[in-house]
Amino acid sequence: DIVMTQSPDSLAVSLGERATINCKSSQSILYNSNNKNYLTWYQQKPGQPPKLLIYWASTRESGVPDRFSGSGSGTEFTLTISSLQAEDVAVYYCQQYYTTPLTFGGGTKVEIK
Amino acid sequence: EVQLVESGGDLIEPGGSLRLSCATSGFTFSTFSMNWVRQAPGKGLEWLSYISGSGNTIYYADSVKGRFTISRDNAKSSLYFQMSFLRPEDTAVYYCVSPPSSGANFRLDYWGQGTLVTVSP
Numbered sequence: 001d002i003v004m005t006q007s008p009d010s011l012a013v014s015l016g017e018r019a020t021i022n023c024k025s026s027q028s029i030l031y032n033s034n035n036k037n038y039l040t041w042y043q044q045k046p047g048q049p050p051k052l053l054i055y056w057a058s059t060r061e062s063g064v065p066d067r068f069s070g071s072g073s074g075t076e077f078t079l080t081i082s083s084l085q086a087e088d089v090a091v092y093y094c095q096q097y098y099t100t101p102l103t104f105g106g107g108t109k110v111e112i113k
Numbered sequence: 114e115v116q117l118v119e120s121g122g123d124l125i126e127p128g129g130s131l132r133l134s135c136a137t138s139g140f141t142f143s144t145f146s147m148n149w150v151r152q153a154p155g156k157g158l159e160w161l162s163y164i165s166g167s168g169n170t171i172y173y174a175d176s177v178k179g180r181f182t183i184s185r186d187n188a189k190s191s192l193y194f195q196m197s198f199l200r201p202e203d204t205a206v207y208y209c210v211s212p213p214s215s216g217a218n219f220r221l222d223y224w225g226q227g228t229l230v231t232v233s234p
Contacts, residue, residue, distance in 0.1 A: 040220070040221065042158075049208055049224035049227055052221075052222050093157065093158055095221065097219035099219075100160075100219070101160055101175070102148070102219060102221065103160065104157055104159070106157050107158075
């Protein structure tokens with residue numbers, strides 16, 4: 001199974017400041033035939049299902065604010081919130097869809113400092 | 114607009130059985146693979162099972178293999194999850210999840226609101 005490891009577990013950032021979340025996979029999730037990384041980022045707020053933010057590691061879902069960006073390739077990935085807003089308080093998960101079992105990182109809780 | 118509505122969650126005793134349903138609309142259900150994902154209270158996300166559009170290809174997580182069965186009825190645009198030999202650690206919100214298109218098999222883009230299963234004496 002591909003193990004997804006997120007860091008940190010929690011993060012407190014001042015409004016307007018940058019938040020950075022890391023995600024590592026235990027093996028490469030870059031598919032050589034199409035040069036795509038099979039990685040997704042989700043945002044989950046209390047009492048709600050996860051919301052898709054980023055797919056293919058760096059493609060922003062329609063309607064997602066451009067302060068959210070994804071980067072990385074192979075086994076190391078990053079979700080960046082360039083200027084944290086109050087509505088961004090949530091838990092963020094990475095997930096690989098390279099192969100089954102599909103696996104998620106443990107989550108990173110983002111709060112306001 | 115894609116809509117996924119889960120139902121069937123309940124309080125059930127250990128060792129019992131339960132069948133979850135997911136009613137779908139807004140897309141050509143028979144051409145889309147589907148998944149079940151769960152989230153224990155206060156915990157992270159756990160993928161459980163995948164079924165192809167035809168129903169011919171099925172995958173399970175080890176944690177539920179042999180106890181849970183995924184199925185679908187394309188005529189009713191519905192997904193099911195038969196859960197047997199339930200354990201307290203199966204207590205979770207269960208989500209029905211679909212990809213964005215018929216070809217994006219393992220993407221988990223659209224999520225229902227979830228249905229709560231509580232396994233307790």
